[in-house]
Amino acid sequence: MYKIEIRDFEKKYLIEEMIKIFLRPDEYRLTDEDADIIFNVGSSQDKNLIKREVYNKLSALVKELPPWGILTGIRPVKLWGETFESLKNRDLARKYMRETYLIQEEKLDLIENIYDYQIKACGYAREDRVSVYIGIPFCPTRCLYCSFVSNQKSDSEIERYFIALLKEIRAVGSMLKASGKSVESLYIGGGTPTSLNAKQLDTLLSTVHKSFPMEECLEITVEGGRPDTINYDKLSALKDNKVDRISINPQTMKNETLDIIGRSHSVEMIINAFELAHTIGFKSINGDLIAGLPLETTEDFKSSIERLHALGPDNITVHCLAVKRASRLVDVDKDYHYKQSRVVDSMLKTGRELLSSEGYKPYYLYRQKHMAGAFENTGYCLDDKIGIYNIRIMDEHMDIVSLGAGGISKAYYPEENRLERIPNVSNYEEYINRVDEMIERKRKGMFDRR
Numbered sequence: 001m002y003k004i005e006i007r008d009f010e011k012k013y014l015i016e017e018m019i020k021i022f023l024r025p026d027e028y029r030l031t032d033e034d035a036d037i038i039f040n041v042g043s044s045q046d047k048n049l050i051k052r053e054v055y056n057k058l059s060a061l062v063k064e065l066p067p068w069g070i071l072t073g074i075r076p077v078k079l080w081g082e083t084f085e086s087l088k089n090r091d092l093a094r095k096y097m098r099e100t101y102l103i104q105e106e107k108l109d110l111i112e113n114i115y116d117y118q119i120k121a122c123g124y125a126r127e128d129r130v131s132v133y134i135g136i137p138f139c140p141t142r143c144l145y146c147s148f149v150s151n152q153k154s155d156s157e158i159e160r161y162f163i164a165l166l167k168e169i170r171a172v173g174s175m176l177k178a179s180g181k182s183v184e185s186l187y188i189g190g191g192t193p194t195s196l197n198a199k200q201l202d203t204l205l206s207t208v209h210k211s212f213p214m215e216e217c218l219e220i221t222v223e224g225g226r227p228d229t230i231n232y233d234k235l236s237a238l239k240d241n242k243v244d245r246i247s248i249n250p251q252t253m254k255n256e257t258l259d260i261i262g263r264s265h266s267v268e269m270i271i272n273a274f275e276l277a278h279t280i281g282f283k284s285i286n287g288d289l290i291a292g293l294p295l296e297t298t299e300d301f302k303s304s305i306e307r308l309h310a311l312g313p314d315n316i317t318v319h320c321l322a323v324k325r326a327s328r329l330v331d332v333d334k335d336y337h338y339k340q341s342r343v344v345d346s347m348l349k350t351g352r353e354l355l356s357s358e359g360y361k362p363y364y365l366y367r368q369k370h371m372a373g374a375f376e377n378t379g380y381c382l383d384d385k386i387g388i389y390n391i392r393i394m395d396e397h398m399d400i401v402s403l404g405a406g407g408i409s410k411a412y413y414p415e416e417n418r419l420e421r422i423p424n425v426s427n428y429e430e431y432i433n434r435v436d437e438m439i440e441r442k443r444k445g446m447f448d449r450r
């Protein structure tokens with residue numbers, strides 16, 4: 001157990017974030033006396049300077065060089081874009097990122113390539129466009145690692161929520177029409193949106209088409225998420241309402257792991273859901289996988305990628321397991337992700353090589369706190385079939401209008417390059433009771449601001 005002192009710096013949690021990349025919680029404690037390791041002896045108030053000191057000392061101690069250096073932010077591609085655009089020179093931007101954040105070349109290449117790819121594929125965000133998110137906070141069961149808003153409720157409770165949601169869609173849609181802006185991309189996520197029945201999905205999407213300015217919309221995504229909620233009638237309802245992109249998320253193609261993580265579906269059901277989606281004919285199908293699930297090896301992960309690829313997805317999104325406070329996994333083993341960092345590193349490398357050999361390119365990337373090995377989540381695509389919504393929310397240069405329980409709208413102020421958050425309540429019952437207030441929040445924070 002190392003005793004570590006962080007001297008004369010008020011926001012110690014910022015520095016501790018860095019320590020946690022190298023040491024598990026049972027390997028160190030912070031102290032003010034008799035420390036084995038002291039950081040910031042020179043009493044600097046420059047957080048990056050102290051973080052670099054932590055990185056250099058602890059990487060020598062544990063003999064590991066985390067590839068993102070001292071960067072703990074979740075949007076490295078956005079940071080690269082802003083740095084490059086302000087310095088107007090690639091070499092200078094790389095030098096700045098390397099020296100300030102100690103990011104390794106491999107990751108600099110990755111974010112530079114992704115940024116270039118995004119600009120080529122969908123250009124810069126336009127001020128007269130918005131991204132829209134609609135949340136359906138219900139799932140058939142709760143996954144072991146889940147930290148999202150996810151409720152397991154009866155059909156009648158889902159219907160009560162659904163009615164409140166339609167009210168918000170109609171009200172916010174008419175405000176958006178009056179603002180003169182139009183929808184660039186729409187994402188229906190959750191939870192599991194296909195927890196709704198086929199009739200509800202049809203009503204939801206037709207209400208969206210009637211209420212929102214959708215004429216210029218380039219992409220509508222619905223997260224099928226759980227294969228156990230997908231059937232022919234639901235997918236047909238999506239297709240009939242101009243949904244182009246759906247997500248069917250296996251997370252793993254190993255039945256034993258699916259049982260452990262509490263997903264009430266089998267690999268067989270994943271295969272059937274993909275076949276159905278191909279038959280109905282969506283423009284783009286995404287499949288999510290998670291690296292670092294309990295008891296999985298690199299071989300298991302490789303086999304999941306191969307089996308998922310065989311199902312013909314246009315996008316594959318590779319997440320790293322993150323153990324957040326709200327998840328059940330944290331009760332089982334709160335240090336789980338610390339133990340997993342080596343295996344996740346090897347899974348990600350294997351995944352990258354395999355996907356690249358099959359023609360998939362990385363097109364968006366983000367990081368999360370509490371993520372195994374402090375790595376990244378990466379979305380890969382075939383044939384330029386990007387998910388525009390994913391790019392825009394990570395880029396944060398556009399208004400994001402979020403509806404439903406847990407939705408966080410973001411009003412973008414271009415002059416100051418900043419976002420203001422306008423949250424909805426996350427509890428679905430509160431949302432039902434307070435939907436008028438949620439509508440008013442958006443009116444004030446987003447539509448009456450100029």
Ligand code: SF4
Binds near residue numbers: 141147150190192226
């Ligand atoms: S499907 Fe997603 S939102 Fe639903 S319980 Fe699992 S992790 Fe949570």
